Amino acid sequence: xxGQSKGSNYKINIAIDGPxxxxxxxxxxxxxxxxxxxxxDTGAMYRAATLRLRELGISPESPSxxxxxxxxxxxxLIPGEEGQKVLLDGRxxxxxIRSRDVNSNVSRYAQIEGLRxxxxxxxxxxxxxxxxxxxGRDIGTTVLPDAEVKVFMTAAAEERARRRYQEMKNPEAITxxxxxxxxxxxxxxxxxxxxxxxxxxxxxTLLDTTSMTTDExxxxxxxxxxxxxxxxxxx
Numbered sequence: 001x002x003g004q005s006k007g008s009n010y011k012i013n014i015a016i017d018g019p020x021x022x023x024x025x026x027x028x029x030x031x032x033x034x035x036x037x038x039x040x041d042t043g044a045m046y047r048a049a050t051l052r053l054r055e056l057g058i059s060p061e062s063p064s065x066x067x068x069x070x071x072x073x074x075x076x077l078i079p080g081e082e083g084q085k086v087l088l089d090g091r092x093x094x095x096x097i098r099s100r101d102v103n104s105n106v107s108r109y110a111q112i113e114g115l116r117x118x119x120x121x122x123x124x125x126x127x128x129x130x131x132x133x134x135x136g137r138d139i140g141t142t143v144l145p146d147a148e149v150k151v152f153m154t155a156a157a158e159e160r161a162r163r164r165y166q167e168m169k170n171p172e173a174i175t176x177x178x179x180x181x182x183x184x185x186x187x188x189x190x191x192x193x194x195x196x197x198x199x200x201x202x203x204x205t206l207l208d209t210t211s212m213t214t215d216e217x218x219x220x221x222x223x224x225x226x227x228x229x230x231x232x233x234x235x
Contacts, residue, residue: 011037011131013146014225015139018153019198020103020186021160023209023217024135027153029084030218032133035225040126041077042136042143043106044086045119047097048075050106052088060108067114075122098167100174104182107189110137116195137190140201149224150204153217157184159210 014037016028025041032039049070058065076087086094096102109115123143126132134143140150155163161180168174174182190198200206205224209217 011129012148012225012228013127013130013144014133014221015144015147015150015201015204016133016135016153016221017137017140017151017198017200017204018135019137019160019190020183021157021164022153022155023160023163023214024153026214027209027217027221028133028135030214031221031225034218034222035131035133037131037133038126039077039079039084040123040132040134041084041086042119042123042134042139044077044084044097045075045122046106046110046115047102048086048088048093049073049115049119050102050109051093051097051099053109054101054105060105060112063112063114066109066112067118070115070118100182103186107186107193111189111193111195113195120196137198138196140204141199142196145201149221149228150201151207151221151224152200152204153207153209155208155210157187 014028014031016024016031018024025043028041029039031037052073053060053066053069056069058069060066074087074089078085078087084094085092086097120143123134123139127134127144134147136143140147140152158180161176161183164183165174165176165179187198207217207220212220
């Protein structure tokens with residue numbers, strides 16, 4: 001794996017985009033671990049902001065208030081053996097940001113230009129040293145357009161809903177059918193927003209994971225990184 005192995009001085013950035021429930025976070029975390037890279041869950045950052053804004057009673061229809069509140073937030077992504085912890089002003093909100101309320105509202109806040117600009121700036125700072133695996137909806141198109149490896153992960157809406165349903169701590173709070181409708185609506189909002197809409201970058205590899213395991217998806221992306229390393233060694 002030329003230039004891509006653990007401990008290598010030469011590192012690249014990997015951008016993984018795709019719709020809700022495609023398995024991006026799980027797969028990105030696995031890829032980062034296998035390559036010895038840092039994983040940045042951008043979705044968790046927007047979720048953290050959404051949770052705080054909901055707690056403050058600030059509506060997405062009040063963008064100036066949203067930005068004012070967001071600038072005061074301290075969001076931290078802490079890696080660990082049990083998985084990544086998300087801290088908001090020092091408080092562990094890892095479980096709270098997966099609530100249905102956050103799921104239903106995160107896309108509405110994510111459309112606000114000021115909030116996105118703030119998040120994008122933070123995310124780019126995290127990637128300056130290279131060796132980062134970052135997943136989201138506009139990583140390859142907006143946040144890290146120069147990422148060496150770009151992947152657009154997707155899956156059938158029904159399969160994405162099934163996966164999200166299985167991850168839920170309190171599945172009886174919603175039916176699988178309703179979750180499928182929620183995911184379809186989030187797809188629409190993400191694709192139609194004016195600021196950094198969800199779309200596949202022209203130089204991204206499409207990876208349909210409908211019938212793939214997370215291990216298979218992670219291996220496919222690692223293989224892309226290996227191929228990039230081999231191409232670079234030939235140049």
